[in-house]
Amino acid sequence: MTNPNTNPLVDFTDLPRFDAITADDVAPAITALLEQCKAVVTQIENDPVSATWENVVEPLENATEKLSRAWGIISHLHGVCDTPELRAAYNENQPLITEFFTALGQNLVLFKKYQALHDGPEFTAYSVPRKKIIQNAIRDFKLSGAELAADKKLRYAEIQEQVAALSTKFSENILDATNHYSLHIDNAEALAGLPEDALLAARTKAEQAEQSGYLFGLQFPSFYPVLQYANDRALRATIYRANTTKASDLGENPEWDNTELMQQILALRNEEAHLLGYANFAQVSLVAKMAESTEQVSQFLLDLAARAQPFAVKDLEELRHFAKETLGLxxxxxxxxxxxxxxLREQRYAFSEQEVKQYFPEPQVIQGLFSITNTLYGVDIKPDQASTWHPDVKFFRIEKNGQLIGQFYLDLYARDGKQGGAWMDDARGRRSTADGIQTPVAYLTCNFTAPAANAPAYFTHDEVITLFHEFGHGLHHMLTQVDELGVSGLSGVEWDAVELPSQFMENFCWEWEVLQQMSAHSDTGQPLPRALYDKMLAAKNFQSGLQTLRQVELSLFDMRLHDGYLEQHQLSVQALLNQIRAQISVMKTPEFNRFQHAFSHIFAGGYAAGYFSYKWAEVLSADAYAAFEEAGNNAEIGIKFQKEILAVGGSRTALESFIAFRGRAPEIDALLRHSGMKS
Known part of the structure; x- marks a missing residue:
C-alpha cells in the first residue's frame, strides 16, 4: 500500500503529479485526508471561543480544499482515462466522500457557528465576498438537512450516497456501451459520401483493432460523419439506432440498461425534497439559482417554444420538400x-461543413483563441510544462503584465476510456494564502478527432465554437480577482448563470477579424476567404427554429421530471418525453429512440432541474454581446466585462453582476435577433 506521506495525491505543493498517480494511491490518500478533515471539524465543534472567520471558516476551508482537490484529480482521471483499477478505486471511495460532505452539511454545531458569524457584530465589517460565503453556507446547511430530526438526517445521508452511486453507474453504463460498440465495414463503396478525414479515422481505428477495412464507434467524431455524409441510407439508420439506444432496454447489452437507474434517481430526489419540506426536487434545485420558481422557468420555456415554433415548422417543411425533390426521400x-x-445547406449556401473544416487546423485555431483573449482582456497565454495523464494533453499558463494569474490543461481528442462531450472543471481555485495568492488551474476537455499522421487535427466550425465555449468557462474560473475560495471563479455562481461567459465567447467565432486570425487552409495556408465567410454567416441561423425547439424540449422534459408533473400524471419517463415531444416538437421521433438513457447532464452531471440554464444563460450572453456590437467591439467593453462578470466570480448575485455590466436587467430581444427569430 502507498505510504500516505509520499502519496502524490496528498502533495499540494504545486500541480498534480499525474505521472506518479496510480489507482493504489486513491484509498490511502482519501483515508488520510478524511481523517484530517474530521479532526478539524471536531476541533471547531469543541472550540469554546466565539465564532470568528479565523477559527471557523479558515480551518474548515483549508482542510476541505485539500480533500476536494485530491478527489477532483481522481474524478477527472475517472472521466478521461478510465481503467478497471481506477474505476474500482473511485467506486470504493465515492461513498466515503459523499458521507463526509453530507455529514458536514448536516452538522448543527457548525450551522449555528455560521449563523453566529452572520448575526454577530463583526459581520458588517466583513468584505463582500466573505459575507456572501457565510450567507451561501447558511443556505446550504438548510438544503443539506442540518435542521432535520436525527432519523430524517440519517435517511437524507443514505439518499445522497445512493444517488451518487447510481449517477456514477449511469455514466459508466454510457461509457461502456459507447466503447463496446463497433461497426465494421469492409466495402469502401458502402461508405460513399464520407469525407476523406472520416475515412482515414475509421481506417486507423480498424488498424488499431487489427482489423481490415473501416471501424466506426459511438464516439461523436466517429459516428456523426456517417449520419451527416454517408449516401447509404441503411448505414445511416444502423448507426442512428445504435447511438439512440445505447445504455437502454433496446441496446445491445442489457447489463448497461439505465432504465431502472433513472427511476431510482428520480424517486430518491423526490424523497429528498419531501424530507427538506419542499413539494418537489425542482424547488430544491432553484433555491440556489437565478430563476425564482418552477412556474417562471416553465413559462420562459413555453414562451420561447411559441416564438420558435413557426420558424421550426418552416425549417422542417423546407427540409422535407428538399429531401423529396432533390434526394428522392x-x-x-x-x-x-x-x-x-x-x-440542403450545401445547395442553399454553396458550401459544406467539410469545406470549412479545411480552414481550421488546430494550431491556428488555438493561436486565434489566445489572440482574441489577449485583445479582450489584456492577458498573454503561453505554453507551459506539467505532468499530464495522456501524451495528447497540452498545458498553458495565463499571464497579465508578466505575472502568472492562471494555468490550464487542454485535452482535445476523443479516445477509448474517455467520457464523451466537452467540459471545463477546476483543478484548483484562486485564494489568498500565507504564501501569497494561489492561482487557479483548470481542466479543459473536448472530444474532437485526433490528428492523422504528419498533419494537424482539423476542426469543424461547430468544434471551434465548442472550444471557445469551454474556454469561456475556463476564463470565468481563471480571470477571477476574488481571493476567497468559496466565491472565486465559478464558485458560488448561480447554476443558471454559469453558462454566460461560455456562451458569450461563442459569438467571437462569427467575427470576420477573429476568423482571419485563426484560419489557414490545409493546402494553401490562406485564411478563410470573405466569400466563404459570407456564406457561413448567411447560414448561421440555418434551422435555428428546430435547434431552439430541441433545447426547449430537453429543458422542459428535465423540469417536468423533477417538478412533480411525473407523479401527478402517473407517467413513465418515456411517456413523459413522448408527451413533451408531442407538445413541443414539430418532428416525429422514432419510438425506439431512448435519448434519455444517455442524458448525463441531468442524471449524472449536475443539471437536474437545471438544463434550462443553457437557454436562460443564452439570454444573458446574447444581451451582453450586444454591448460589444453597440460599441463596435472596443477594448473598453472587454475590460468592463472582465471587471463586472469574470473578476467578481460568485461574490455577488449574477443579476447584480449583469446589471453592473449592462446598466439594466437582461432582455430576450438580442437572443431572438442572434437566432434569426425576430421579425
Whole structure:
C-alpha cells in the first residue's frame, strides 16, 4: 500500500503529479485526508471561543480544499482515462466522500457557528465576498438537512450516497456501451459520401483493432460523419439506432440498461425534497439559482417554444420538400435529418461543413483563441510544462503584465476510456494564502478527432465554437480577482448563470477579424476567404427554429421530471418525453429512440432541474454581446466585462453582476435577433 506521506495525491505543493498517480494511491490518500478533515471539524465543534472567520471558516476551508482537490484529480482521471483499477478505486471511495460532505452539511454545531458569524457584530465589517460565503453556507446547511430530526438526517445521508452511486453507474453504463460498440465495414463503396478525414479515422481505428477495412464507434467524431455524409441510407439508420439506444432496454447489452437507474434517481430526489419540506426536487434545485420558481422557468420555456415554433415548422417543411425533390426521400426519417440538412445547406449556401473544416487546423485555431483573449482582456497565454495523464494533453499558463494569474490543461481528442462531450472543471481555485495568492488551474476537455499522421487535427466550425465555449468557462474560473475560495471563479455562481461567459465567447467565432486570425487552409495556408465567410454567416441561423425547439424540449422534459408533473400524471419517463415531444416538437421521433438513457447532464452531471440554464444563460450572453456590437467591439467593453462578470466570480448575485455590466436587467430581444427569430 502507498505510504500516505509520499502519496502524490496528498502533495499540494504545486500541480498534480499525474505521472506518479496510480489507482493504489486513491484509498490511502482519501483515508488520510478524511481523517484530517474530521479532526478539524471536531476541533471547531469543541472550540469554546466565539465564532470568528479565523477559527471557523479558515480551518474548515483549508482542510476541505485539500480533500476536494485530491478527489477532483481522481474524478477527472475517472472521466478521461478510465481503467478497471481506477474505476474500482473511485467506486470504493465515492461513498466515503459523499458521507463526509453530507455529514458536514448536516452538522448543527457548525450551522449555528455560521449563523453566529452572520448575526454577530463583526459581520458588517466583513468584505463582500466573505459575507456572501457565510450567507451561501447558511443556505446550504438548510438544503443539506442540518435542521432535520436525527432519523430524517440519517435517511437524507443514505439518499445522497445512493444517488451518487447510481449517477456514477449511469455514466459508466454510457461509457461502456459507447466503447463496446463497433461497426465494421469492409466495402469502401458502402461508405460513399464520407469525407476523406472520416475515412482515414475509421481506417486507423480498424488498424488499431487489427482489423481490415473501416471501424466506426459511438464516439461523436466517429459516428456523426456517417449520419451527416454517408449516401447509404441503411448505414445511416444502423448507426442512428445504435447511438439512440445505447445504455437502454433496446441496446445491445442489457447489463448497461439505465432504465431502472433513472427511476431510482428520480424517486430518491423526490424523497429528498419531501424530507427538506419542499413539494418537489425542482424547488430544491432553484433555491440556489437565478430563476425564482418552477412556474417562471416553465413559462420562459413555453414562451420561447411559441416564438420558435413557426420558424421550426418552416425549417422542417423546407427540409422535407428538399429531401423529396432533390434526394428522392419521400418519407424523411430521423436518420436522414443530418444528411438531408447538410445537403440542403450545401445547395442553399454553396458550401459544406467539410469545406470549412479545411480552414481550421488546430494550431491556428488555438493561436486565434489566445489572440482574441489577449485583445479582450489584456492577458498573454503561453505554453507551459506539467505532468499530464495522456501524451495528447497540452498545458498553458495565463499571464497579465508578466505575472502568472492562471494555468490550464487542454485535452482535445476523443479516445477509448474517455467520457464523451466537452467540459471545463477546476483543478484548483484562486485564494489568498500565507504564501501569497494561489492561482487557479483548470481542466479543459473536448472530444474532437485526433490528428492523422504528419498533419494537424482539423476542426469543424461547430468544434471551434465548442472550444471557445469551454474556454469561456475556463476564463470565468481563471480571470477571477476574488481571493476567497468559496466565491472565486465559478464558485458560488448561480447554476443558471454559469453558462454566460461560455456562451458569450461563442459569438467571437462569427467575427470576420477573429476568423482571419485563426484560419489557414490545409493546402494553401490562406485564411478563410470573405466569400466563404459570407456564406457561413448567411447560414448561421440555418434551422435555428428546430435547434431552439430541441433545447426547449430537453429543458422542459428535465423540469417536468423533477417538478412533480411525473407523479401527478402517473407517467413513465418515456411517456413523459413522448408527451413533451408531442407538445413541443414539430418532428416525429422514432419510438425506439431512448435519448434519455444517455442524458448525463441531468442524471449524472449536475443539471437536474437545471438544463434550462443553457437557454436562460443564452439570454444573458446574447444581451451582453450586444454591448460589444453597440460599441463596435472596443477594448473598453472587454475590460468592463472582465471587471463586472469574470473578476467578481460568485461574490455577488449574477443579476447584480449583469446589471453592473449592462446598466439594466437582461432582455430576450438580442437572443431572438442572434437566432434569426425576430421579425
Amino acid at each position: 419521400d418519407d424523411l426519417q430521423a436518420h436522414d435529418i443530418a444528411y438531408a440538412s447538410e445537403k
